[in-house]
Amino acid sequence: MSNDNIIYPSVHSFSNLSLSDSSRTGFGYNPYKGPSSNAITPETSNILINKKTVSLTPTSFDSIYDRNILKKVPEISLSSFSFLFCEIVNWTRNNSKGIQDLEQRLNTLGYQIGQRFLELVKTRERIKYSKREIKILEILQFIHGAFWKSIFGKTANELEKSQDIENEYMIIDDIPLVSKFISVPKDYGNLSCSAFTAGIIEGALDSACFPATVTAHSVPKEGLPLRTVFLIKFDESLYTRENLRFN
Amino acid sequence: MKVYSCLILNKAGGLIYQNNVNPGLNSLSSNDFLVLAGTLHGVHAIASKIKPIPSQAKDDIGVTNTHNTNTNLIATGKSQNANSNQSGLQTIETDFFNLYIFQTLTGLKFVIVTSPNPVVHNLQPMNDFKSISRGELQKQYDSTVKLFRQLYLLFSDFVMKDPFYSLDMPVKSSLFDMRVKELLV
Amino acid sequence: MTLHSFYIFDRHCRCVYSREYTQGSDGGSTNRSNESDTAKLMFGMLYSLKNIASKLGDKEARNNLKSLSTGKFRLHLFETATGLRFVIVSDPAIDNLQSVLWELYSNYYVRNVAQNALSPVDFACDELLANPKFVSETDRFLSSLPVFR
Numbered sequence: 001m002s003n004d005n006i007i008y009p010s011v012h013s014f015s016n017l018s019l020s021d022s023s024r025t026g027f028g029y030n031p032y033k034g035p036s037s038n039a040i041t042p043e044t045s046n047i048l049i050n051k052k053t054v055s056l057t058p059t060s061f062d063s064i065y066d067r068n069i070l071k072k073v074p075e076i077s078l079s080s081f082s083f084l085f086c087e088i089v090n091w092t093r094n095n096s097k098g099i100q101d102l103e104q105r106l107n108t109l110g111y112q113i114g115q116r117f118l119e120l121v122k123t124r125e126r127i128k129y130s131k132r133e134i135k136i137l138e139i140l141q142f143i144h145g146a147f148w149k150s151i152f153g154k155t156a157n158e159l160e161k162s163q164d165i166e167n168e169y170m171i172i173d174d175i176p177l178v179s180k181f182i183s184v185p186k187d188y189g190n191l192s193c194s195a196f197t198a199g200i201i202e203g204a205l206d207s208a209c210f211p212a213t214v215t216a217h218s219v220p221k222e223g224l225p226l227r228t229v230f231l232i233k234f235d236e237s238l239y240t241r242e243n244l245r246f247n
Numbered sequence: 248m249k250v251y252s253c254l255i256l257n258k259a260g261g262l263i264y265q266n267n268v269n270p271g272l273n274s275l276s277s278n279d280f281l282v283l284a285g286t287l288h289g290v291h292a293i294a295s296k297i298k299p300i301p302s303q304a305k306d307d308i309g310v311t312n313t314h315n316t317n318t319n320l321i322a323t324g325k326s327q328n329a330n331s332n333q334s335g336l337q338t339i340e341t342d343f344f345n346l347y348i349f350q351t352l353t354g355l356k357f358v359i360v361t362s363p364n365p366v367v368h369n370l371q372p373m374n375d376f377k378s379i380s381r382g383e384l385q386k387q388y389d390s391t392v393k394l395f396r397q398l399y400l401l402f403s404d405f406v407m408k409d410p411f412y413s414l415d416m417p418v419k420s421s422l423f424d425m426r427v428k429e430l431l432v
Numbered sequence: 433m434t435l436h437s438f439y440i441f442d443r444h445c446r447c448v449y450s451r452e453y454t455q456g457s458d459g460g461s462t463n464r465s466n467e468s469d470t471a472k473l474m475f476g477m478l479y480s481l482k483n484i485a486s487k488l489g490d491k492e493a494r495n496n497l498k499s500l501s502t503g504k505f506r507l508h509l510f511e512t513a514t515g516l517r518f519v520i521v522s523d524p525a526i527d528n529l530q531s532v533l534w535e536l537y538s539n540y541y542v543r544n545v546a547q548n549a550l551s552p553v554d555f556a557c558d559e560l561l562a563n564p565k566f567v568s569e570t571d572r573f574l575s576s577l578p579v580f581r
Contacts, residue, residue: 082408089410181408183422188411225425272488279487286480294502297473333503337524339481340499343489360488364528385525 070124075153082181089182089193099188103195107214110199111206118204121150132208136169136234136242139210143201144171151200152177167239171201171230172219179226184218192216194228201230211235248387249362250394250431251344254280255402257415258354260288264418268431272344272360287336287358291348294336330395332356338388340364347388349395357398359391359431394430401426434523435580436505438570439471440541442555443515445479447471449561451570462567463560478509478517498530512537526579540570 088109096102122130125146133139144159148171162168179193194216202214212234221227251271255264262284265277275283332350339346342363349357364387405423406412412420437460440449450471453460465471482497489495499508501524508520510533518533518541544566545551551563574580 079408082404086408086410093410181405181422182411183405183409183420185411185419193410225422273491275487283484283487286484290477290480293473293477294500297470297477297502336500336502338499338501339485339497341485341489342493342496342498343485346484385527 069120070126072124078177078180085178085193085196086182088196099191103191103215106193106195107199107202110196110201111203114200114203114205115207116203117151117200118147118207121147124150135246136210136238139205139208140169140171140232143204147204148173165233167234167236169232169234171232172227173197173230174221174224174227176216176226176228179228190218192218192228194218194230197228198230201232205232210238212238248390250359251362252360253398253427253431254284254358254360255418256284256288256356256358259415260285261415263416264423266424266427266431268428271362284358287348288356291336291350291356295334330392345387347391347395349392349399351399355402357395357402359394359398361387361391397430398427401430434526435574435577436521436523438521438536438574439474439519440561441475441517441519444555444557445475446555446557447475448555448559451567453574463562466560474507474519475517478507478519482511499528508533510534510537516541522579529579532574532577535573536570540566540573544569 089106092105092109093102096105133142140159144156148154148156152173156171157174158170158172160170160172162170173194176194176197178196182193184191184193198214198216202212205212205214212232214233215231217229217231219227219229249269249271251269252265252267254262254266257263262281265280267274330349331352332348335350336348338348340363345361345363347359347361349359351357401423405420405426406418409420409422412418435453437450437452439447439451442448447466449463450465450468451460451462452465477500478497481500485495485497496511497509499506501507503524506522506524506526508522508529510518510530512518516537518537520529520533522529544563545561546553548563551561552559555561
């Protein structure tokens with residue numbers, strides 16, 4: 001049968017690839033071969049190392065550990081972060097037993113980041129500008145302002161105190177960065193992927209000695225479908241401490 | 248130009264998204280739309296195989312082209328043109344609507360149905376055939392290409408980066424829905 | 433060369449006339465590719481798209497498919513009330529040949545075939561439209577168009 005008589009499916013471009021089509025560097029995804037084309041083998045890993053990518057191993061001289069920690073970090077591509085976060089959510093979802101569990105797991109992942117990031121932000125602020133916040137309002141303003149800005153590149157939109165309950169505060173973000181592209185299906189109820197961000201806040205607050213539980217709630221508003229409220233509930237013991245110290 | 252409807256087909260020809268943004272088309276059942284998507288997919292494949300140009304009947308129209316595109320893509324990692332729809336069906340023109348097809352390198356198809364051309368077709372015999380209009384369709388095609396780029400952008404943002412979306416399945420993202428309406432209405 | 437070929441399909445879905453224009457001195461071929469894959473695929477394509485057009489279009493009025501294009505060529509279609517389909521394949525840059533198709537039908541087909549008592553109007557399954565006057569007149573008409581070359 002001659003080649004002319006075959007009607008290919010419309011992804012005909014792929015069927016015209018041959019095994020000899022390979023990238024000049026010798027590494028790269030070849031749709032004709034599938035996943036095996038960019039699998040890491042001893043040969044391909046050599047190619048990859050020679051491509052002078054930034055290596056995470058501390059042996060190379062330009063690893064991220066060798067950079068000056070006080071320097072402002074370059075911005076990270078939102079796309080690559082989104083794809084990573086997409087995978088994080090998927091992975092967590094596969095491991096979790098339900099919506100509550102999923103939120104809890106995302107929160108836990110964020111918690112560790114918050115703990116470490118607080119340290120980093122404070123270091124970058126340098127000692128002379130920096131001081132340790134010891135009042136609830138001060139730490140909240142720090143989280144809402146400087147901390148938020150160094151993670152998300154902007155400050156959060158609002159900071160409010162709950163009217164009914166004494167120890168509850170709310171940080172409101174109109175367009176939360178981590179869930180900017182995520183729309184939660186109806187059968188997931190009121191799941192909010194910003195639980196991850198809530199975990200970051202909780203981690204930061206906890207390691208600053210302000211024990212609190214933080215939860216994320218999606219509260220859409222006209223024109224702002226992603227508006228998210230981070231509800232911060234401080235531990236009762238904190239109030240005893242504040243009263244003893246400042247009154 | 249007014250956009251009546253927008254469809255997205257996966258690489259197997261299944262309808263994964265459909266949105267009637269402006270009224271103007273016959274209302275069809277969702278089953279009819281599935282059939283329509285399948286037909287378009289088939290016709291698109293057939294169109295890329297037709298060689299109606301006698302002088303070029305011998306050489307493979309389009310095949311060498313896509314081959315080059317892919318070799319370039321693999322070598323440089325960069326796509327020169329997001330639209331890989333070079334040899335398949337691109338536009339359909341009828342009395343009541345125009346239909347445009349855009350295909351990505353992965354075989355995803357974006358289809359837009361718009362209002363017909365502003366050209367008035369009178370079927371009266373014309374004495375002056377020099378006035379045959381040129382470029383009106385092409386002009387409209389160019390403006391839909393811009394729309395397609397925007398749509399593709401929205402799709403890669405709000406669908407591909409959504410952890411609750413599984414590949415080649417129908418799109419249910421409400422954010423994507425909203426953005427598409429913003430773009431096309 | 434911007435007009436590539438000209439086909440007529442009758443209401444029994446057969447290609448009764450095919451005319452291909454080539455750059456060479458022979459001026460192309462007549463009735464050579466009536467049974468070719470190209471003609472058959474082309475008809476199938478037009479048929480499916482016509483279905484889509486009538487489904488999506490207004491219920492009251494008939495929705496005519498006028499043209500379709502790929503990156504390589506554009507097909508112009510005109511369907512008569514009797515079910516004859518006139519098709520011209522051209523360069524994709526050419527927009528609108530509806531008036532030309534109408535002219536081909538009303539002036540040349542009707543005069544040379546329909547009004548010709550010796551020519552069949554409904555072609556039998558092995559008959560083709562090979563009326564020499566029709567062929568030469570349509571050739572002259574099409575090659576006189578500014579879009580022909």
